[in-house]
Every structure is written in structure tokens, then in C-alpha cells.
Amino acid sequence: MDNLNQQYEAIFCIVNYGFTDIVMETAKQNGARGGTIINARGTGNAETEKFYGIVISPDKEIVMIIIEKENRDQILHAIYEAAGLESLGQGIIFSLPISHVLGINKEIQSETTTEGD
């Protein structure tokens, strides 16, 4: 694990269907730029649902965001506050180290008009 990219990390965020706007909004407020959304289906535990009397919606969306490492903790916490497991979004948020990255436009990073991914 020596040649990891020291500048960027990837945040993956699995939320209930329809909560991606909140996630992206929060991430952008904390310094992220674009994100990519994939549809997914969760496999909720039927026993758990019965036991707690709640419904775990199987419709999920996964948000992938490339962020700078220094913003990581801030963004993770902010997203957890907004759409974490305790909210309606029931989101699971984690970050992964990345070793190579291509296609991030550094020059226009500081402005609001940035390239989407």
C-alpha cells in the first residue's frame, strides 16, 4: 500500500432512493465537486424488518465522489448528519483509498464552475 494517491480519495455513499440530491448538496457545500450516481438494490434482512417493525427500502442509489483527502472527514461527517443511518436516507458512507486518478480539472478547482464527472 505504498503507492497510493496522497491527494484524493473516493467516497462511496449508499442511500435510499431519492436522497442523492441531499448527499451531493452537502458534499458540495463541504468542498466536493461532481459526483456520479448509480442505481442499486439493497438486500434488506427480512428478519430484522419483522423484528423492528420497520421497512428497509430495497431501492438504493450509490453516490461516488472523488474528494481531496483534507476534506474527507468533514465531508463524511456532513453527509452522515444529512443522510446517515439515523436519518430517512439510511445512508452508509465510506471512503476508499485510490492509487491512480485521471480527469480532474485542477485549474478551475477554486471556481464554482467546475467540470462534472
Place this chain on the structure above:
Amino acid sequence: MDKKHSILPTFLKRKHEKPNPEVKVNKLELMITVVERKKSDKFISIFQEHNAHVSMVVLGRGTAPTELLNLLGIAESSKDVILSVISESLIEPLYEEIKDVLKNEGRGISFTIPMSSMVGVTMYKFLTHVNEKKEGTTNG
């Protein structure tokens, strides 16, 4: 208890004392490439030229943060997400080649996540092209 203690250190010792220079661990990475919808075929063919033969395409959508796009109401755009498994050593030359393509027509991004483990020797050999390179390793 004693047995356990005696076996483990010798095993580790042997491993550390005699590193085999022939055996190279070829690390695999998961490459995630996000490009515009319907442009994925082009990228996959480039990947295949660079011996990354395992690719999957998932439909996704991008959230473009451009103010102008927001005004036009097309802030969200359709994207193809390509998931491919690739040897670590192949990434650099591949990225050199797709750098310009990504920038010019893909409006996309690509990144790789190192894999920590995988199961299946045959699959590992296929992914790392042991037969082509004549590198004998089953690490993984």
C-alpha cells in the same frame, strides 16, 4: 500452545530470510471510469488493447455542478460507469493513452482502487496474464 509458538516463527523467518526474486506479486486494481453515455464502447476497446479484458458497464448519472447547466436545467447528465479489473503495472501506460480521450470527448473521470484480496487462482491468472508474461505466481 508450545507447538503453535514454535511453528509460526520459523515459518515467518523462512519467508523473510529467503525472498524469491523470481516471484513478483502482481497486484490488481479495480478501475472505475465514468464517461458519457454510449461512449463506453470506445473506452472498453482501448482497455482491451491494453490487456484489461474484464469490464462491466453500469448506467449512472453525473451531477454536473456548472451554474450554466443548472440554468439550462440539464444539471444531471447520463453517464456510463465502467468497472474493470486491471493489473497495477498496466495502469500507467493505459492512462497515458486515454488521458486525452477522456478530456476531449468523454468529459469523464477515471480512478483505481487497490484490491486487497481475491479468490480463485484461475481467475487471478487470467486477470494478470501469467501465461503471456511467464510469471509464476499464485499470490492473491
